[in-house]
Amino acid sequence: MNAKKAVERQTGVALWRQIADLIRLSISNGDYDQTGMVPPEIVLAGQFGVNRHTVRSALAALADEGLVQAIQGRGTIIQRKERLSFPISRRTRFSQGLGDQARETEAKLLGKAILPAAGDVAKGLKIDPGTLCIQLDLVSSADGRPVSCSTSFFPESRFPAMAEQFERLRSITKAFAAQGLADYVRISTELVARHADASELALLRLSPGAIVIEATAINADPDGVPVQFSRTRFAADRVKLKIET
Amino acid sequence: MNAKKAVERQTGVALWRQIADLIRLSISNGDYDQTGMVPPEIVLAGQFGVNRHTVRSALAALADEGLVQAIQGRGTIIQRKERLSFPISRRTRFSQGLGDQARETEAKLLGKAILPAAGDVAKGLKIDPGTLCIQLDLVSSADGRPVSCSTSFFPESRFPAMAEQFERLRSITKAFAAQGLADYVRISTELVARHADASELALLRLSPGAIVIEATAINADPDGVPVQFSRTRFAADRVKLKIET
DNA sequence: TATAGTTGTCTACATTAATAGACATTTCGG
DNA sequence: CCGAAATGTCTATTAATGTAGACAACTATA
Incomplete structure (x- = not known):
């Protein structure tokens, strides 16, 4: 499960959006329940095989939805997870x-x-x-x-x-x-x-x-x-x- | 129904992909059953408010799925429509x-x-x-x-x-x-x-x-x-x- | 056999998405 | 109070997406 997760290029769907969707899914699956936080940007970037900035775009979209909140120095905490x-x-x-x-x-x-x-x-x-x-x-x-x-x-x-x-x-x-x-x-x-x-x-x-x-x-x-x-x-x-x- | 259809920019989803999705939906809704053909590229471009080349990318994706087939000089015919x-x-x-x-x-x-x-x-x-x-x-x-x-x-x-x-x-x-x-x-x-x-x-x-x-x-x-x-x-x-x- | 209407292809350019690196700022624990 | 670890911000560059226009090639029909 910790292998490189699946994002595809040149599909007409931006990488940051694919990644946002996958993180949202992980949140609602409870994958991050132990910490209540999303993994650090640099870790996610590694998992998805993309640049940290691309992950940041994805997290910004999720923050916009009110799903997570990033706090400088601490990390990105999960605000809601219910479906x-x-x-x-x-x-x-x-x-x-x-x-x-x-x-x-x-x-x-x-x-x-x-x-x-x-x-x-x-x-x-x-x-x-x-x-x-x-x-x-x-x-x-x-x-x-x-x-x-x-x-x-x-x-x-x-x-x-x-x-x-x-x-x-x-x-x-x-x-x-x-x-x-x-x-x-x-x-x-x-x-x-x-x-x-x-x-x-x-x-x-x-x-x-x-x-x-x-x-x-x-x-x-x-x-x-x-x-x-x-x-x-x-x-x-x-x-x-x-x-x- | 013939007003400008809805595609949005800066969403992380490429316009051609949004348009491909909408055309696929129209096909399965039977919107084009009278002719059995997709409207001409230039008409679609007008409906969606995009360049003809963007529509062509969408139609290429649908052709790739085997849903439509473009024939030079005639138009783009619908191959399958079932769901x-x-x-x-x-x-x-x-x-x-x-x-x-x-x-x-x-x-x-x-x-x-x-x-x-x-x-x-x-x-x-x-x-x-x-x-x-x-x-x-x-x-x-x-x-x-x-x-x-x-x-x-x-x-x-x-x-x-x-x-x-x-x-x-x-x-x-x-x-x-x-x-x-x-x-x-x-x-x-x-x-x-x-x-x-x-x-x-x-x-x-x-x-x-x-x-x-x-x-x-x-x-x-x-x-x-x-x-x-x-x-x-x-x-x-x-x-x-x-x-x- | 013209001609209108259509798709196919090419070039050029603008905008958006993604990568890369550097460094600032904040938090937390030793 | 320092340093590790995290997010925030900036610049620069490359790749992908979208626009624009011109014209070729093909089909059907008047």
Whole structure:
């Protein structure tokens, strides 16, 4: 494990970014838990086979994320190491699942719209293309750090007050309940991982080049009628998805 | 949709790589299905706000992956666009799930070892750290393209012939059966997405900077006793994980 | 068979990333 | 209080990435 670690040149990904990713991974794996500090720059430079300045760029990026803090004369100490474990099950609800992992969770409404359902949305909700839907855009945070952003669609005919109820109650589950839907389950989830686009970088406050996991999910009422089509993008370096079967 | 698309500078990720990722995404989204071709280089350059040469670097990377092929005078045609949908459920088996999506699936044994269980492996298998385990390293391919590589651990005391049986039968499920375990289920799956390291780049034949989804799973016999601890890394741009609850 | 539209190749130059070395500054322990 | 060990800062140089423009080569079509 202490052999030279893997960074590649001429890949279109700068060495400092590759190294930042690897150090972040080591931190979340607990590789440095004994000392609570990142190894000295000169040691890391040796491990990765690069110049000390390149390592410094990587550490600067991690410091920018608030993950580490360098102190002259002492070393670079680890500030945070958690990766939130996010449950995915038939009964997935955002704040509930995080439970004791975060002191405070928040879902912020970024935008709302009423618009005709496009192809994949209509297909997911099993409605005719063009049927009106309510779209809600949210960013969800835990302890002040954004962990996901989502776009959801609800059939307008059945939940005409979705946006207002959500703004009042700050919860999809409660907004459903206020409109007569006491329970719902997830009937489908598809996952894809890719690089974050510019809007996701901004919303999730990610360092550019970061990865998002996109979960496309459909929730349905107890009779199996789809009530919500959502596309949630998680900041991949902050979460771990736990599948509950 | 035709507005300027999002690429960012000074991110540690070269523009050509960001653009290659975006074009790959557009291809798999079916954005270019009408023509079966990527838009002309000069058009893409305009959309992304970069020089034509930068787009050419991106297209060269995609051509290298075999995703597109440029033909002088005509344009750049799309060769492949599929993303394999990979089911994750209590009864996840590799070849079975892919079913009709690929004509031919293959699991290749890269290495085997007998070694004492380390921390997370022991914890997952619920055995004492240091207990002997059999480790199998596999690469799984569909239609000749690698889609995942995995490292699995099995308790040596219960499945002493795991490696031999797998080599003979080319299937984990069959190797279990040959050793008296007729059925097993997945009891835990955790997902994380990150950049591929050098060995994964080589095994999965990825272009550098690519993303992998790492699934850490535990399979257990019908009594709930863990029989397999595995870490599978999927090539993120080739698969979509479908959660079945 | 022109011609418009496309990819291929070349040169030149600017900007960013990475290397190299020197030395300052801070912390901590003997 | 000195010295080892760590981070901070500076200069200089090389390599990789991105821009710019010109023109060649090829394809399809009017």
